[in-house]
Amino acid sequence: MSLQELDTRPAVTALRRKDLLGIADLSPEEIALVLDTAVAMKEVGSRPIKKVPALRGKTVVNLFFEPSTRTRTSFEIAEKRLSADTLSVAIGTSSVVKGETLADTALNLEAMSPDMIVLRHSSSGACHLLSRICRSAIVNAGDGTNEHPTQALLDALTIRERKGRLKGLKVAIVGDLLHSRVLRSNIHLLTKMGADVWVCGPPTLVPAEMKRFGVQVTSHVDEAVADADVVMLLRLQLERMEGAYFPSQREYFQVFGMTEARLRLAKPDVMIMHPGPMNRGVEIASEVADGPFSVILDQVANGVAVRMAVLYLLAGGAEHEEAA
Amino acid sequence: MKKLLRGGRVVDPVNGRDGAFDILIVDGIIAKVGRDLPVDGATVVDVPAGLVVVPGLIDMHVHLREPGQEHKETVATGVTAAVAGGFTAVACMPNTSPVNDSATVTSLILAKAAAANLARVYPIGAVSKGQKGELLADIAELTAAGCVAITDDGHPTATALLLRRALEYAGMFGIPVVEHCEDPTLKGDGVAHEGYHASRLGLRGIPGACESLGVERGVLLAELTGSAFHVAHMSARGSMRAVRKAKEAGVRVTCEVAPHHFTLTDEALGTPVPYDTNTKMNPPLREAADRDAMIQGIADGTVDVIATDHAPHHYDEKKVEFDRAPFGIVGLETAVSLTFDRLVHAGHIPLRRMIELLSVNPARVLKLPGGSLSEGAAADITVLAPDLPVHIEAAKLRSRSKNTPFDGWQLHGGVAATIVGGRTVYANSDAAWKE
Numbered sequence: 001m002s003l004q005e006l007d008t009r010p011a012v013t014a015l016r017r018k019d020l021l022g023i024a025d026l027s028p029e030e031i032a033l034v035l036d037t038a039v040a041m042k043e044v045g046s047r048p049i050k051k052v053p054a055l056r057g058k059t060v061v062n063l064f065f066e067p068s069t070r071t072r073t074s075f076e077i078a079e080k081r082l083s084a085d086t087l088s089v090a091i092g093t094s095s096v097v098k099g100e101t102l103a104d105t106a107l108n109l110e111a112m113s114p115d116m117i118v119l120r121h122s123s124s125g126a127c128h129l130l131s132r133i134c135r136s137a138i139v140n141a142g143d144g145t146n147e148h149p150t151q152a153l154l155d156a157l158t159i160r161e162r163k164g165r166l167k168g169l170k171v172a173i174v175g176d177l178l179h180s181r182v183l184r185s186n187i188h189l190l191t192k193m194g195a196d197v198w199v200c201g202p203p204t205l206v207p208a209e210m211k212r213f214g215v216q217v218t219s220h221v222d223e224a225v226a227d228a229d230v231v232m233l234l235r236l237q238l239e240r241m242e243g244a245y246f247p248s249q250r251e252y253f254q255v256f257g258m259t260e261a262r263l264r265l266a267k268p269d270v271m272i273m274h275p276g277p278m279n280r281g282v283e284i285a286s287e288v289a290d291g292p293f294s295v296i297l298d299q300v301a302n303g304v305a306v307r308m309a310v311l312y313l314l315a316g317g318a319e320h321e322e323a324a
Numbered sequence: 325m326k327k328l329l330r331g332g333r334v335v336d337p338v339n340g341r342d343g344a345f346d347i348l349i350v351d352g353i354i355a356k357v358g359r360d361l362p363v364d365g366a367t368v369v370d371v372p373a374g375l376v377v378v379p380g381l382i383d384m385h386v387h388l389r390e391p392g393q394e395h396k397e398t399v400a401t402g403v404t405a406a407v408a409g410g411f412t413a414v415a416c417m418p419n420t421s422p423v424n425d426s427a428t429v430t431s432l433i434l435a436k437a438a439a440a441n442l443a444r445v446y447p448i449g450a451v452s453k454g455q456k457g458e459l460l461a462d463i464a465e466l467t468a469a470g471c472v473a474i475t476d477d478g479h480p481t482a483t484a485l486l487l488r489r490a491l492e493y494a495g496m497f498g499i500p501v502v503e504h505c506e507d508p509t510l511k512g513d514g515v516a517h518e519g520y521h522a523s524r525l526g527l528r529g530i531p532g533a534c535e536s537l538g539v540e541r542g543v544l545l546a547e548l549t550g551s552a553f554h555v556a557h558m559s560a561r562g563s564m565r566a567v568r569k570a571k572e573a574g575v576r577v578t579c580e581v582a583p584h585h586f587t588l589t590d591e592a593l594g595t596p597v598p599y600d601t602n603t604k605m606n607p608p609l610r611e612a613a614d615r616d617a618m619i620q621g622i623a624d625g626t627v628d629v630i631a632t633d634h635a636p637h638h639y640d641e642k643k644v645e646f647d648r649a650p651f652g653i654v655g656l657e658t659a660v661s662l663t664f665d666r667l668v669h670a671g672h673i674p675l676r677r678m679i680e681l682l683s684v685n686p687a688r689v690l691k692l693p694g695g696s697l698s699e700g701a702a703a704d705i706t707v708l709a710p711d712l713p714v715h716i717e718a719a720k721l722r723s724r725s726k727n728t729p730f731d732g733w734q735l736h737g738g739v740a741a742t743i744v745g746g747r748t749v750y751a752n753s754d755a756a757w758k759e
Contacts, residue, residue, distance in 0.1 A: 024524075103643050123645030124526035125599030132597075144647070146526030184526060207523035208531075 014317035019131045019138040020310055022147035023188035031156070031189060037309035037317070038157050038302070044081055045304060054312050055084035059114040062088040063105070064141070065121045070276055070300060071141050071150075075118050078307035084116075106130050116311065119143070124181075137314045145179050151275050152185035154306040156193065158299050159230055162271055167194035172224040172266075174256060175234030175283050178205045178245075182275045183234055187213050200224035201234075201256065204245040221256050228266040232273040233258055233283045249282045259285045263293065271295050326350050327746060328363060332371025332707070335378050337676050337684050338696035347377065349703040352746035357697055372756035374711055375740050378679045379697050380412025380704030382686040383656060385477075385502075385556055385580060385631035388414070388445070391432060392421025397636040397724045399436035399445060402656070405634075405723035406443040407750040409656040410739035412704035413444035414634075415690060418455065419478035425450040425461040427469035434470055442749050443742075444704070446472045446692060448502060451490045457482025460493060467497045472690045475502035477556055480538050488545050495551035500578070500689060502554045505538025505563065506607070515647045517608040521590040525599065527646065532560030532614060535607050539563040543570040546577050554689055555579035557633045559607035561617035568626045578689050579621075580629035583655060583662040584609065584729065586618045592729060601642045601649035602729040605635065622681065623672045628689060630681040632659045636725030654723045658730050661714045664737020668710070675710065703746035709755040712738040 015030055023031070044052055060079045064072050072088060079086040089109075100108075102121070109117065116137040119127050124144030131138045142148040156166060163169055171190055177183050177199055190197045197215040199206070200223075210217045218224050225231055236252065246252050263270060272284075272294045280286045289296060327349040334345040334357070346361040347354060371377060383406065389397040397405075399416075406414045416433065418424035424433065430447045437445035449466030453459045455476045463474060474494055481487040481503060490501050511534050516522040518529025539555055543566055546553035555567060558579045570577045584605065589612050592603045603609055621627040635652025642649050663682065667673045673681075683706075687695025694704050718731035740755035741748055751757050 101640070101644055121645070123647045125646045128598045129643075129645060144526050145528075181526060184524070208518045208529055209520035209523050212520050213524070 015313040017314070019127070020149055020314060021127045021131060021138065021140050023149045023152050023185045023192070024147065026192070028192050031153070031193060034153055034306065034309050034313060035157050035160060037313055038153070038305040041308035041312070042302070042305035044308070050081050051083055052081065053083045055079065055082035055315055058084045058116070058315060060084045060086045060116045060118060060311065061109055061114045062086065062118045062141070063109070063120070064088065065091045066142070068120055068142070070303070071120065074300070074303040075141060075307050078304050078311060081304070082308055082311055084311070102126060102129065103133055106134055110134050110136060116314065139310060139314065142181055145181050145184070147185045147188075148181040149185050150303065150307050150310055151182050152189040153310070154299055154303040155186060155232065155273060155275070156189055157302045157306055158273065158295055159271065161298070161302075162295065163229060166190065168196065169229040170196045170198065170227060171230040171232060172198045172200060172228040173232045173234060174200045174221055174224055174258065176205045176236050177201045177210065177234065178207050179237045180234045186232065187215055191215065198224045198228070202246050202252070221262065222265055225262055225265045228270055230271045230273060231258060231263070231266055235275065235277065236279055236283050238279065253282055257281070257283060257285060258288050260287050260291070263288060273299060275299070325746070326364070326366035328361060328366040328368045329377060329705070330361075330368055330370050332375055332377045334697065335376055335675055335679050336697040337680050338379070339698060341697070342676060347697065347705070349746040352703055354697055354699055354701050354703050357699060367759070369759040371707070374709070375756065376675065376708045376710060378706050378708055379683045379695055380742070380744065381410045381660070381682045381706045382413045382415075382692065382694060383409075383411045383632050383634065383659065384415040384629060384686040384690055385582075386414045386416050386634040386656060387419065387636065387652070388416040388433070389636060390420060390436060391429065395638050399433060400440040401722065401724040402634070403437060403440045403442040403445060405654070405656040405721065407742040407744070408722045408739070409658070410660045410706045410708065410742055411443055411656060412706060412742060412744045413446060413692065413694060414656075415446040415448050415472060417477045418448055418450040418475065423450050423455045424448070424471070425453050425455070425466070427465045430466060430469035430471055443744060446470070446690065448473045448475055448477075450474060451476040451481050451501065452486060455479065457486060460486070460489060463493055463497065467499060471499070472692065473499050473502050473554070475504065475556070477502060477504045480504050480506045480508065484541055484545065487542065488549060491545055491549040491551035491553060495549060498691065500552035500554045502556050503538065503542045504556050505535050505542060505558070507534050507537040510534035510537065515604060515608075516593055517590040517610045519590050519611045521593045525594055527593065530606075530608055532562050532610060535560045536562030536566055539566045543567070543575055543577055546570070547573070547575045550576065552576045552578070557582050557585070557607060557631070558627070559585045559610050559614060559618070561614045564617045564621045564626060568621070571626065578628040578685075579626070580631040581618045581622060581627050582631060582633045583659045583666075584653060586615060586622060587662050587666050588729065589615050599646040600729065601644065601646055602653055602727050604646060604649050604651055605633070605653055606651035619667070619672050622667060627681070628685040630659065630663060631686065632656055634723075636723055637727050638725060639727070642727050653727050653729060654721060654725055656723060657721050658716055658728060660708065661716070661735040661738050662730070664710060665735040669736050703743060705743040706739065707741040707743070707757060708737070709740040709752070710737050712740070712755055714738040
């Protein structure tokens with residue numbers, strides 16, 4: 001059975017939108033289109049010459065205001081495989097340290113006519129701000145605690161590869177829900193695609209009104225993990241933990257840490273996912289992270305394909321290529 | 325200099341008037357109110373049908389930003405906005421730079437107001453020196469210089485002990501303590517109401533309890549000290565409950581609600597413009613149950629005053645990431661239309677109650693002259709146009725700053741004219757006012 005037969009066949013062939021600000025704005029058809037396109041893009045990465053001319057002549061700026069290894073590298077590789085001209089601006093080397101506003105930084109970059117800006121920023125909504133003032137396509141590479149859409153897309157691709165579908169799967173997301181942009185994007189994506197989403201964390205780290213997101217909320221990790229097809233751990237953002245959200249990392253691991261024993265409650269073919277970077281021995285036991293159910297490195301591999309798909313589709317996809 | 329306002333509907337709750345009366349103004353003073361007054365050499369102004377003559381409106385919570393933040397607003401631009409909004413008087417907050425904690429700053433503000441010669445300006449002094457929350461400001465000096473209340477607005481009074489002493493000490497001068505009610509530890513680095521919309525947008529939350537704790541603290545200390553305590557810009561239903569109970573118990577507490585808190589909810593954070601920094605204010609736009617509790621409190625008399633918390637910010641300061649933007653919106657020029665549209669025409673309150681909220685009660689809370697059309701009082705008069713269609717355009721606001729979430733709104737009801745000391749300082753060309 002092919003992937004297309006399992007999921008809804010997309011009725012659309014391009015992302016008819018200027019930007020990718022979040023999963024919240026996407027339709028299930030658009031999500032399926034990105035995932036299907038990513039499958040094709042993944043094939044490019046397996047070739048001896050890992051390059052296609054899809055974005056030849058396009059300029060992509062990676063504007064990163066937060067430290068990021070995985071996401072930035074992944075975007076850069078994706079852009080290069082699509083033959084885009086790319087450059088990365090990281091905070092510390094930019095004018096921001098001289099007191100320039102985000103809007104001015106963006107407008108100055110715009111004056112050099114890039115086609116796309118990939119933005120990582122610590123403020124929720126930073127991409128929306130840029131979207132309003134820039135002609136370039138804005139791709140959200142993580143904004144504050146709002147969204148990280150390409151992460152959710154690569155997670156979905158990884159799940160679909162293994163399970164053949166998203167609909168009807170029980171997905172348990174465990175960890176720091178309050179500070180997680182990965183959580184918000186994944187909730188949007190998984191609920192739109194028909195998964196049964198459970199979220200779990202200490203009540204101090206659960207956002208207000210979580211139930212209204214169409215998910216099951218629990219503080220009992222065993223309940224979340226029971227019969228789960230997928231268990232996704234979220235990073236404890238230890239740098240944001242000044243507020244005494246829980247007594248200690250040790251206690252957190254005792255109550256919420258994903259151990260081999262806990263994992264036995266899940267389905268026998270459960271997938272273990274983590275967006276990284278991991279705190280081993282805090283939210284996840286090393287035996288689980290390195291164990292047979294872990295797909296954590298597959299997620300990273302799929303990140304490149306998903307980002308290629310997003311950039312390609314925002315640039316016009318097949319329609320653009322036909323016109324060119 | 326005699327002027328006769330002839331034939332309009334007059335609503336003057338203090339004197340129990342609601343009907344067609346003439347008002348004779350002589351040398352800036354209301355000389356006579358009655359039916360069919362003789363012209364006797366006065367300039368006659370016939371009040372067009374449909375307009376309503378009321379005591380001058382008073383906004384007891386504005387930030388005029390001068391001295392120190394003149395890029396946002398000045399006393400002159402602020403009072404220009406005030407009279408365009410129908411206000412004949414405003415009380416201005418002390419969180420200027422330097423803070424209004426001395427007669428020097430108070431006098432400067434009053435001198436600027438006199439030079440502008442539009443709305444009357446009543447400064448409110450700081451509770452603590454430099455609003456640092458440590459030592460009481462020189463409250464006798466401030467009162468003598470013209471301050472009508474004290475507050476550390478912008479922030480809550482730092483400690484319960486300082487608030488207690490401020491209440492006790494201010495009580496000696498018969499002035500209230502106006503409090504920005506908030507528990508700073510619950511606020512943390514929050515930027516929006518803690519609820520569904522903030523959760524969805526990934527914005528750090530400020531729960532309603534953060535404000536209500538501050539209200540409860542103040543109410544208890546008002547009871548302890550017997551002094552007058554006024555809750556500024558109330559937004560949360562728990563706060564309304566606390567004030568209602570305190571009033572029933574006879575505590576000397578009053579409160580105000582801002583138009584944005586009886587109009588908008590936290591849904592505005594995400595729509596129509598996601599992360600619009602003009603939806604960021606403190607206290608934040610709350611959920612529908614809170615907004616409805618504000619309307620209920622306004623209707624049932626728990627709320628004393630509608631005040632705008634007019635908080636101008638330059639567009640540079642607002643054109644940033646949501647969590648980096650300053651809190652606050654301008655309100656002077658939209659308050660009357662929002663009150664008409666959302667409260668009076670929506671059937672929640674009659675016009676008379678609107679005048680109590682916007683004129684009678686602010687005068688009473690701050691012990692200001694005004695709030696009535698009594699003979700012998702200064703002729704501070706607002707002429708309202710209840711049926712005027714009003715289109716809010718941010719770019720056309722007279723305030724130096726344009727930070728409003730109501731740009732493009734179409735509202736029902738507005739201001740026809742504003743008269744201060746008998747002099748017409750604002751006449752709305754869209755209304756039928758002519759003189």
